[in-house]
Amino acid sequence: MNKIQVITSINHEEVEFLCEPQETLLDVLRETLGRTGTKEGCATGDCGACSVLVDDRLVCSCLVLAAETGGREITTIEGIATEEGLHPIQQKFLDHAALQCGICTPGLIIATKSLLDRHPDPDETTIRYWLAGNLCRCTGYDKIVRAVQDVARDLAGPA
Amino acid sequence: MSESIDYKLVGTSPVRPDGVDKVTGRAQYGADLNLPNQIHGKVLRSPYAHARIKRIDTSRAMAMPGVYAVITGEDFPPPPEHGDVGGEAGGSIGDLARVIMARDKALYHGHAVAAVAARSLRIADEALAAIEVEYEVLEPVLDLDAAMAPGAPLLDENCFTKNLPEKTDKPSNIAEVMVLSRGDVDQGFEQADVIVEGEYRIPMAHQGYIEPHACIANTNEAGQSTVWCCTQAHFDFRAITAKVLNMNVADLKFIASEIGGGFGGKTVVYLEPLAVLLSLKARRPVKMKMTREEVFRATGPTSGTHCKIKVGAKKDGTLTAATAWMAYEAGAYAGSPMGAGAMTVFVPYDLENFKVEGYEVLLNKPKVGAYRAPGAPQSMHAMESAMDDLARELNMDPLDLRLKNAAEEGTRAPYGPKFPVIGLKECLRAAKAHPNYTRALPEGAGRGVAVGFWFNFGLQSSAEVHINENGTVTVVEGNPDIGGSRASMCIMAAETLGVPYESVRTLIGDTESTGFSNSTGGSRTTFATGMAVVRACEDIIAQCRARAAVTWGIDEDQVLWVDGQAIPASGVNDELKPLSLADIAENAAKTGGPLLSRASLTAKGAGPSFSVNIADLQVDRETGKIDVLAFTAIQDAGRAIHKAYVEGQLQGGAAQGLGWALNEEYIYNADGIMENAGFLDYRMPVASDLPMIDTHIVEVPNPRHPYGVRGVGETPIVAPLAATANAVRDAIGIRIHDLPLSPPRVLAALDAAGD
Numbered sequence: 001m002n003k004i005q006v007i008t009s010i011n012h013e014e015v016e017f018l019c020e021p022q023e024t025l026l027d028v029l030r031e032t033l034g035r036t037g038t039k040e041g042c043a044t045g046d047c048g049a050c051s052v053l054v055d056d057r058l059v060c061s062c063l064v065l066a067a068e069t070g071g072r073e074i075t076t077i078e079g080i081a082t083e084e085g086l087h088p089i090q091q092k093f094l095d096h097a098a099l100q101c102g103i104c105t106p107g108l109i110i111a112t113k114s115l116l117d118r119h120p121d122p123d124e125t126t127i128r129y130w131l132a133g134n135l136c137r138c139t140g141y142d143k144i145v146r147a148v149q150d151v152a153r154d155l156a157g158p159a
Numbered sequence: 160m161s162e163s164i165d166y167k168l169v170g171t172s173p174v175r176p177d178g179v180d181k182v183t184g185r186a187q188y189g190a191d192l193n194l195p196n197q198i199h200g201k202v203l204r205s206p207y208a209h210a211r212i213k214r215i216d217t218s219r220a221m222a223m224p225g226v227y228a229v230i231t232g233e234d235f236p237p238p239p240e241h242g243d244v245g246g247e248a249g250g251s252i253g254d255l256a257r258v259i260m261a262r263d264k265a266l267y268h269g270h271a272v273a274a275v276a277a278r279s280l281r282i283a284d285e286a287l288a289a290i291e292v293e294y295e296v297l298e299p300v301l302d303l304d305a306a307m308a309p310g311a312p313l314l315d316e317n318c319f320t321k322n323l324p325e326k327t328d329k330p331s332n333i334a335e336v337m338v339l340s341r342g343d344v345d346q347g348f349e350q351a352d353v354i355v356e357g358e359y360r361i362p363m364a365h366q367g368y369i370e371p372h373a374c375i376a377n378t379n380e381a382g383q384s385t386v387w388c389c390t391q392a393h394f395d396f397r398a399i400t401a402k403v404l405n406m407n408v409a410d411l412k413f414i415a416s417e418i419g420g421g422f423g424g425k426t427v428v429y430l431e432p433l434a435v436l437l438s439l440k441a442r443r444p445v446k447m448k449m450t451r452e453e454v455f456r457a458t459g460p461t462s463g464t465h466c467k468i469k470v471g472a473k474k475d476g477t478l479t480a481a482t483a484w485m486a487y488e489a490g491a492y493a494g495s496p497m498g499a500g501a502m503t504v505f506v507p508y509d510l511e512n513f514k515v516e517g518y519e520v521l522l523n524k525p526k527v528g529a530y531r532a533p534g535a536p537q538s539m540h541a542m543e544s545a546m547d548d549l550a551r552e553l554n555m556d557p558l559d560l561r562l563k564n565a566a567e568e569g570t571r572a573p574y575g576p577k578f579p580v581i582g583l584k585e586c587l588r589a590a591k592a593h594p595n596y597t598r599a600l601p602e603g604a605g606r607g608v609a610v611g612f613w614f615n616f617g618l619q620s621s622a623e624v625h626i627n628e629n630g631t632v633t634v635v636e637g638n639p640d641i642g643g644s645r646a647s648m649c650i651m652a653a654e655t656l657g658v659p660y661e662s663v664r665t666l667i668g669d670t671e672s673t674g675f676s677n678s679t680g681g682s683r684t685t686f687a688t689g690m691a692v693v694r695a696c697e698d699i700i701a702q703c704r705a706r707a708a709v710t711w712g713i714d715e716d717q718v719l720w721v722d723g724q725a726i727p728a729s730g731v732n733d734e735l736k737p738l739s740l741a742d743i744a745e746n747a748a749k750t751g752g753p754l755l756s757r758a759s760l761t762a763k764g765a766g767p768s769f770s771v772n773i774a775d776l777q778v779d780r781e782t783g784k785i786d787v788l789a790f791t792a793i794q795d796a797g798r799a800i801h802k803a804y805v806e807g808q809l810q811g812g813a814a815q816g817l818g819w820a821l822n823e824e825y826i827y828n829a830d831g832i833m834e835n836a837g838f839l840d841y842r843m844p845v846a847s848d849l850p851m852i853d854t855h856i857v858e859v860p861n862p863r864h865p866y867g868v869r870g871v872g873e874t875p876i877v878a879p880l881a882a883t884a885n886a887v888r889d890a891i892g893i894r895i896h897d898l899p900l901s902p903p904r905v906l907a908a909l910d911a912a913g914d
Binding site: 020030034035036037038039041042043076077080090093094095096097099100101104105109125127134135138139141142145146 | 417
């Protein structure tokens with residue numbers, strides 16, 4: 001089968017890969033590029049475990065064809081922490097015990113980043129609806145919502 | 160209620176040691192490992208719910224380029240005729256072998272009938288399509304009552320109901336009956352002033368872990384295999400794989416990956432023996448992962464049930480008698496949580512006269528697996544709903560009615576033994592005193608309460624403790640960390656040794672590098688494995704005292720261990736400077752070599768745990784949709800080791816229970832095909848479905864654990880079912896007996912009542 005050459009940027013680094021036409025961004029991230037931080041929970045766009053940002057837009061990478069991503073900027077969980085250390089969202093997820101098994105965590109952190117980039121001061125309802133595309137079966141969401149509220153408070157700075 | 164003990168770390172909530180890897184995407188779950196030269200395995204699944212397999216022709220598939228191995232039931236040794244798998248929804252090894260690969264019959268839609276290993280997933284899929292299977296399609300048995308009726312089509316002509324008063328020679332779909340009784344129920348009901356009755360049905364529900372099952376097996380020419388997989392029980396997986404393939408346990412090494420949820424569902428083996436066998440034939444590593452659809456269709460959900468309850472009480476609320484009749488779906492093979500359902504239905508109450516009849520029934524659905532407190536949510540939903548009806552009949556507060564009859568230490572449990580110290584009354588009183596119980600409800604909203612319970616288990620655990628050369632501590636144990644248990648082990652080790660939390664790390668060993676441990680299940684890890692860790696740490700302390708004695712040239716009994724250091728007993732040798740764990744470790748070469756210890760045990764005395772839940776909700780009378788306004792989970796943890804993760808268990812269990820109560824169900828068509836095998840249509844709670852979940856941890860310490868642990872993981876899912884149903888009853892004035900309380904069902908009930 002003819003493969004398609006794609007040049008894109010993942011976490012601010014140029015990446016070149018070959019993919020089959022039907023392969024998803026999730027397939028390529030995990031299988032071709034070995035970026036297994038992005039998780040597969042359903043491959044049908046229903047669980048959000050594979051959430052990534054494509055040009056700052058929150059998407060399920062299982063619903064994006066890899067061949068469509070040429071020239072885009074893709075952000076995955078591997079690109080969230082910096083040389084300075086964990087991103088505040090990652091730190092607050094740890095501080096609030098907002099993960100149990102942790103399989104949904106990469107997707108939720110990506111979704112939270114997308115939320116706070118747009119709504120730096122979200123109320124609880126906004127948080128819950130923004131994260132409604134990310135299934136978590138362990139926590140009941142309570143500690144996740146609290147972690148997000150705490151990050152937002154910190155980002156807002158001292159009152 | 161809890162005696163005050165001055166712990167430094169027990170009861171705190173430090174960051175888990177495996178946390179950074181889990182928030183950065185480094186942690187490796189079941190599908191995250193790839194090996195050089197690996198190929199991909201896929202399973203061909205039955206398109207029929209009930210069919211005889213007449214013939215399988217794999218020749219076309221095998222001849223395809225890029226296909227390395229094809230296996231069917233014929234490639235397996237005959238299913239073992241003896242031996243059972245224990246656990247919370249086990250079964251016979253022979254039946255589990257047939258779940259892993261069907262032999263002469265396919266018994267549910269999705270039953271594995273063949274498997275292939277190929278260079279790519281695409282080729283594997285094409286190879287599956289090239290396998291020819293000739294089926295004789297049989298009538299599926301899909302309904303509990305129909306399956307039990309005389310003349311129903313049989314799943315297994317050799318299934319003779321177990322535990323009948325007289326042995327039968329007539330095969331049946333009823334695999335087993337169980338009767339529990341005490342006293343005289345007829346006399347008990349005669350003494351009753353009020354009697355309530357109810358009949359309740361709940362469909363199958365799935366654990367819904369987000370990570371699909373996955374594994375990779377690397378088998379060599381000598382038949383030795385290394386298997387990496389997501390599992391709650393890598394030692395049990397090794398044992399079952401060895402039995403199903405007739406292999407030597409010592410030839411199998413199982414490595415537990417990080418695990419993306421299980422809730423009981425990953426105590427059951429599905430893929431691993433297939434991957435080992437495919438890898439043996441293909442002479443390459445074989446990776447297998449299920450799709451979400453396969454997870455729904457082909458792994459074990461929990462039983463659908465049908466329960467009938469009758470309860471009698473005097474005017475003052477004293478229960479006089481109760482009966483329960485319950486049928487549990489086992490799915491395609493025997494082994495269901497019916498027994499636990501029967502044992503738990505009346506468990507909160509001191510009841511002189513009762514009778515429970517339980518039936519376990521085969522039907523053409525997946526063989527059920529363990530799901531968090533297996534069996535208890537269904538039966539206790541029935542009883543706790545009836546208790547709510549009874550409280551209304553008696554015009555009593557529902558918590559007062561339960562307090563009036565609540566079991567306590569010394570009460571004989573319905574399943575036989577007398578309760579040790581338990582915290583049911585403490586939970587009920589905490590619920591009564593909780594502000595959420597008396598807070599005013601919005602107009603039209605309803606409030607419901609219910610009690611939950613789980614036995615909690617002990618079983619076998621092992622742990623090793625290594626003191627590193629700088630005095631830091633490595634704990635090695637064999638229970639996959641499914642919800643933060645590494646942190647709990649670190650807390651217990653650090654507390655026992657008297658060292659900082661940060662100086663302890665806990666690793667999960669593979670089957671070759673640490674001692675045997677039973678599953679991460681039964682709410683047993685923090686209790687049983689924690690006990691092994693504490694014992695091993697106590698042994699380290701004894702060794703450290705001996706090393707200090709050698710260093711100081713004094714008797715060992717003149718050395719004490721206080722706050723993480725050896726000190727001389729007061730009054731003598733006061734001039735000696737205390738030796739910290741780091742001092743002793745640094746000097747170990749001169750005092751006898753590296754410090755390490757181990758403990759292995761069969762833990763006894765797991766403490767039963769009770770819970771009380773309070774649910775507030777609102778029903779939209781136009782659409783039947785229910786909004787959960789508030790939820791309060793109160794539970795006796797014995798003692799919380801890591802407080803935030805105990806709260807997390809209560810909150811997560813509440814969310815799963817609410818999902819089960821409100822929306823989750825296996826929906827089958829007339830052919831026995833599940834119609835909602837995906838997360839879009841199998842509707843689990845999302846963040847916008849739920850409110851914050853308030854928790855209140857009651858601590859009635861378990862005297863049989865060094866820190867009082869009872870185990871907390873399973874009880875939280877039990878009470879939400881009835882608490883939700885009772886809140887709906889309160890909100891709309893109608894008792895809806897069946898679950899889930901999905902909009903169509905609620906709307907139909909409102910319509911029927913002329914609303």
